[in-house]
Amino acid sequence: MDDAIIDFLRQLIAFKSVSSDKNQANESRKTAEFIQVKLEEIGFHSKIVSNEEKDKNPLVFGKFGDDRNKKTILFYSHYDVQPAEIEDGWDTDPFVLTSKGDEYVYGRGTDDDKGPITATIFALSELLQENNDFPVNVRILYEGEEESSSGGFEETVLKNKDFFGQVDGIMILDTSWFTDGQPSLDYGFRGITYLAVEIEGPSSDQHSGMVGGVIREPLIDLIYLMSRFVDLNGKVLIDRFYDKVNPITNDEKELYKNLEFSLQEFKDTVGVSRLLNENATESLMNMWRNPCLSIHGIEGAFSASGAKTVVPGKVIGKVSMRLVPNQDPEEITDLFIQFTEKEFEKLDSPNKLSISPLGSGDWWFGDVNNFLFTAGKAALEEYWKISPSFARSGGSIPIIPFMEKTFNAPAIGVGIGQPSDGAHGQNERIRIKNLVGGKEVIKLTLKNISADV
């Protein structure tokens, strides 16, 4: 049986479904078709659904069962992958599933998300073979644009929503274990709002010999402005930024107790000597449940190596804020604009300020007490004999709150691979034990849901 699951993963990995490379659109379509055929083969009704956004990869829908006495579980993953070339530093061809004699198999997408898709399909197939009394109704919703901001996902799902009918729970298979040794169920992501802060002065770039000391340089205005967004302890200085942040509850505090988190390991991985907060739990809270502001860079200024005596005429600062319950991305965007305009006025500059929102997305905060977490936790404990962590992420996956709203059902993140798998890096891998274990845990979870564990 292990041979079959590895063989399926091998075929899936061979497709170069790199969504950021439009020349590979055909590879993505073939991946979708391959999955669709497999779903039909195991007994599902499945179809390819064109993306509502032009030139975006299609989605794969699938369904099995329509028993009103059973819960309906929707599985989400993505079949597209990050770019990968052997020249990037891979030891082997990223699109050839490779064993190196250790307990892993290597290849682009093994962890993110072709491994989880494989585990899901084999779990469903085995359940269908085991007995006729399938524990739940299942819906499949796979996309091919996740690594490119899920372009067209929302429109396409909304247009084709009827396919799914009533949904009771959403299982997101696009996360990983909390540590290599501890499985996890994910209950949250931060939201985000991203803004461009433009300051325009001279009508074109100037020579610093001619205007230096004579004009107000737009870049100096921007640096003054950006120095006022956040203090050196990471506290965001935008007025009323923290007003709607939910205070931590005792229940939430409890969730941090069972986490195998090594501060030193984190620092070593990132490559820094000291964090804003050197307490492990506080640092995790800073990552997961506290909002923040980051400055990413400046467009329009001199950015190459070497020296250039330019005074840029127009510069655009790139700033984003990660948001948490119950901050509203639109409200925070407005507060940021108000604050920045007010601070800019204080600078009394002849230059012009304009601020453009570049996009935002909701946070997600799941309920760890619902049936999905209860069933998932019991499954993980039974299979791995380890108490799983309930974890969050500091990143943003706005399609999760979108799906929760669209299907009016709660979601859960179920990690299959390990954090050391290198999801977006070179030599991406998955432990064969995790692939097989993931499959078994999905089966157990669905059985637990059916038995109302």
Place this chain on the structure above:
Amino acid sequence: MDDAIIDFLRQLIAFKSVSSDKNQANESRKTAEFIQVKLEEIGFHSKIVSNEEKDKNPLVFGKFGDDRNKKTILFYSHYDVQPAEIEDGWDTDPFVLTSKGDEYVYGRGTDDDKGPITATIFALSELLQENNDFPVNVRILYEGEEESSSGGFEETVLKNKDFFGQVDGIMILDTSWFTDGQPSLDYGFRGITYLAVEIEGPSSDQHSGMVGGVIREPLIDLIYLMSRFVDLNGKVLIDRFYDKVNPITNDEKELYKNLEFSLQEFKDTVGVSRLLNENATESLMNMWRNPCLSIHGIEGAFSASGAKTVVPGKVIGKVSMRLVPNQDPEEITDLFIQFTEKEFEKLDSPNKLSISPLGSGDWWFGDVNNFLFTAGKAALEEYWKISPSFARSGGSIPIIPFMEKTFNAPAIGVGIGQPSDGAHGQNERIRIKNLVGGKEVIKLTLKNISADV
């Protein structure tokens, strides 16, 4: 006679001596050879001198006369030009000298410096034809790398210094009139020191979802640091920065009185609505005789258009200071490093700071009371019937103080073209009147020097 001067300029313009384009090295060599042949033709001894720096364009040396009873005048210009393509927005082929029926001729280098070279060579040729008692000894020093930071100039001149013998005055033909209506003699440039301020945190770029709010972002440290270099009035905040700046004398103040400078015209050209100082003379002083600090950009941060949620691991701020008498570039570099290190310490950051000087150059401050200015002023007044301005520039030409030191002789900047010629822009041009007038003024100046006017 006008036909001959225009014809010579036409041939000179036709060479694509773009020093920044190494594929045009052969065009530069042909330009040097063309000038060398012409100098021999009019009666000079002339030679091509290989650049001491590898792959840099050669220099052209020339000499006439060795009479110990006459002064020896060294002419400096450059035969290389800025890049130009018709696609950049030229109305006509930039390397074909073109008349449009107005009083100008158009082409790359007409103003900077092929026009001035033409005027010089024709002035010398006519003086040689006029009589046998040539007024001065002349030395020619033309380079082909000025538009590329004069690479190899200093080494090559030092190595071949003997060619020139004793020099009494240096005429720089690489500036322009102060305004389109007022000729000028230039007596100063600012110096410069350019530094890279690097802050290194994480060992690689990070995802802002994972580290935002958790680590001290190097870019935020850099923004804090750079916000402390200069205040919003343009005052440089580096400790002891102004200590050695010469106070203004009454004589120097006088030099600002005869300047036809329109503040509104300057603002319109640069495209700004308000200057740091709205007084015309104070603004000119800010440009010419006061030091300043400019921030040019950041290397290593996100600089493209759009949104990217990166926390850059290493960022490098690019900063330069324009310097004036008697600031010492090396001393200011040290003061900047000390100040920046002290301010960085206050930030109490886990990130690492390192500062690298990227190059510096001396200011030049000429003596407007010496024989060069006296002779030049009388020549300009006689020919143009206009009192010329004595002007400076906010830019930096470190080879001028280098030549003054090397030849132990004072320098003067003699402008031929007008500021509206668009020296580095599209449709560069020179007024035919200025080309011919420049030739006549050079002749008159040399005669005045001889007569000790």
